[in-house]
Amino acid sequence: MAYNKPLPRVNGDNQEFWEGCRNHELKFQQCASCGHIRFPASLVCPKCLCSDFQSIVSTGTGKVYTYAVYHVAFHQGFLEDLPYVVAVVELQEGPRLLTNIVGCSPEEVSCEMPVTVAWENVTPDISLPMFKPLI
């Protein structure tokens, strides 16, 4: 069956991130001046406005900063997933990602729970970084 959920809109700012995801790499911009690792990708560092950066690849591990359990589907594509968990995961390197927690029931999720990336290949071009409990 064709993938029936929304897909990311790839643009000039986030292209490198989504290309990294296709290769199962979480790539972030690290400011060449102050070292801040930023997300979402941007023309300038929000800490110091420097535009030079190097790309770094995250280890893919982190912890749940916060989460919410959807009991209502606002989009048809998520109807069969109910109840599902949307979370903000804070990676070891610092950036926070909006994501889903998979591989456990909603009741098992908690703030500060250690997680690791679980790639979901949804189309030939797009892989989504979801997260599962780190065992």
Next chain:
Amino acid sequence: MDREKTHAIVGVGYTPQGRVPGRTSLSFHLEACTNAINDAGIPKDHIDGLICYRHFPAPSDENDLTPHLVAQHLGIEPNYLSQDAN
């Protein structure tokens, strides 16, 4: 603060609310504005500033709801007009 430079709210406009089918968003703006003007007891031509809260996307059978459209329908020509973000 300088009390002489203080401002005050002088009129409030209400409309029917809840489930009110068959009405456009524009019509609710206009009814609320008209009631506020009447509540304040001033002629509409005194209104020379208009701020509309940010509108949501209009449904397909309705025009984009800009402050210009509200001003046009109220028959006013504000010196200041804007849309406030929320």
Next chain:
Amino acid sequence: MLDAGLCRYVLISYGHNAFSSASLFTMLMDFAGDDAVFGHFGATGGYALAARRAMHEFNTGPQTWKHIAVAQRAWANLNPHAMMHGKPMSFGDYLSSKYVVEPLRLPDNCLVNDGGRAVIITTLERARDLRHRPAVILGLGQHNPSVQVTQSGTLTGSTGARKACETALSMAGVTRDDVDACQIYDCFTYTVELTLQDYGFFGPGEGESWFSEGTIGPGGRMPVNTSGGQLSEAYYMGLTPLSEATMQIMGRCKDRQLGPATQTKEPSIILVSDNGGILQAHSCCVLGRI
């Protein structure tokens, strides 16, 4: 612009056929952006993320929020114009209602309605010649942390509310102790808790006991959202709290009028709030009688 003489009378307006049209749904989808990829939509999800983090950091949750939902419903039952007039709600009703996005239940969410609201502002000098007692803008403050909810480190406070309130109170030359009532932007129950917390009425985690004495309901010592608010009257963005504060100052609220009618303090000073985005923007206004 009024100060500069650019305008004499400014009209502020909001109108939306949110209940009867598809535009709210369109907005939910537009608002989501790429968050929709992970099934994250609208404001309920965003505030649920913030509320969940708060539950992790300090004592809050349904046992705190039930007081807000139930008190505002009690106010709505004194307001014949409120959508939830005639629909009383008990703690049990609240706690047995369905989750939308956990930890937020349906009665934690503001209403979706058709309707409009508008107010008119002018100089105090002109206001004195008009028919109603002027609702005087004594102080204003705004602060915009701006960071989106997924990147914010201040989901549990302090949000923009703290600075906005400090600015507004200082401009008005009053303190929190002078405040007789509050009209708080209440897109969600948690927003009311967090705003009052950031305004300094209680510390993080102390909300449950602060609210539990019937503090914000009819007869309470700090009435909040006396029209029923966005949870139980109707949703007009910042104009729900602002218009209600105005009507209370003017003394036009009948059964729900602050003062002897509701065994509450006469409203000389009311704090009014408005939020934008998801805890990204905050405005605070001190409205009063002079």
